[in-house]
Amino acid sequence: MIEKVLIIGSGFMGTSIAQASYLTEISCVENNQEHIAELQKKNLYKSIYQSLDEVQDRFDLVIICTRQDKVLHFINEVSKQEIGTYITDIASSKNFLKEALLPDNFISSHPICGSHKTGPTESEKKLFADKEVILIKDKTDKFVNDLKNFWESLGSNVSFMNLEEHNKNYAYLSHFPHFFSFIYEEILQEENIDYEKYSGDSLKEILRLSKADKNLWAEIFEDNKTNLEDLKEKIRKKLL
Template sequence: MKVLIIGSGFMGTSLALKLKQKNSEASVSCIEQNSVAKAEVDQSDIYDETYHEFNEVSDSYDAVIVCTNIAEVKNNVEKCQEKFSSSTLITDISSTKKHISTLINQGYVSSHPICGSEQSGPTTANADVFDSARVVVVGHDVERVKNFWQSLGCSIFEMDARTHDKFFGYLSHLPHLMAFAFDKLTESIPHRDDLMPESSRELLRLGKANEDLWNEIFKDNKEILDESVIEFVKHLTNTKN
């Protein structure tokens, strides 16, 4: 199997490692436009080929997985649809779907692996994050994308784009927003890191995630996130009283 990863960050490179772990004969290449990140992957033996620009790659891949930041996903998917034939599986791993809802309505199938880490960058990649991972697929004709993830040992769930964004807006994006706020609220408290209880420490761990990445998620899912914050504040006030 010949796979192209677009974006060699933590998730993209962890996926590359898992692909090779599952199939020692798999050929996995990547496109990485960030010069620092590309230098890091060039020094490793994870990828068979690394490229800096999209026009450098051939059109002979079995699968292309877009693992870039949300702001770059739609453009990359559209370029893939133009370059590769219908025999090439194309999907992404973004945490929100509003930004690509028009493509989904046109027949594109998006993915969302429910795994990850507060760490970032290719040097921290770990194939184990995909062990028994759950993956949500969003679209209509989803069988090929489901088969790809199932070949890695993942469990599959299906949702439409709106349901996906509301579900994860409440159960993932809101908790991360709370974690960032909690980190800022408590950062000036003396001996915080030394004496913090374990329950609070876990919230603080979430607050150390890649803030740029999460700001993109918050922006794309703003409508639902605003709704969830209003409802949470109501419950918080009622519980306090």
């Protein structure tokens, strides 16, 4: 049973997890001083650590909610310091995990929710309600059930995929729509078309995705590049 949780990176997603959880034994690692000040106002955490080295306690679950390029570092550090019984992450693309030497107590998660907003100020308590969470696992064991129960306690529905299936599906369902939105907005700006004034709601909804963090999404696009290239080629053939 998961009763004590450590969240590494309490931005929008990490703070939303803490707000949605029924648990009282939740702590976080966060080194952004503005974020720390906001988190202290929210009074969500038992402890707020500014680095992993400060953590002396042990947790049932460590959730890594950092940028994708920091995930492997924290998996290794948490495993080395034996801080968590179990470890998960919430990265959107998982190809970077394929060749990594991962500890046996790690299972990757992907909550299918989010926002173009960032930081703990924008966090949403009901973000995970009725949303899907994908667990990257081919077999069932006690940890899988405990992690499934944790996400379900936030109101989420849990499904299972292997890594390759996940990366292909979300290239089609999420990564390419974001890629298109970024590129299309850039083209509209280059053509000096006032889309803010003249476009209807449907285009504004498409372009809403382009308000997301471009650096974060650049990491996702690079990680899932092969699947995105395959999809772009399929689209190119349809347009011919």
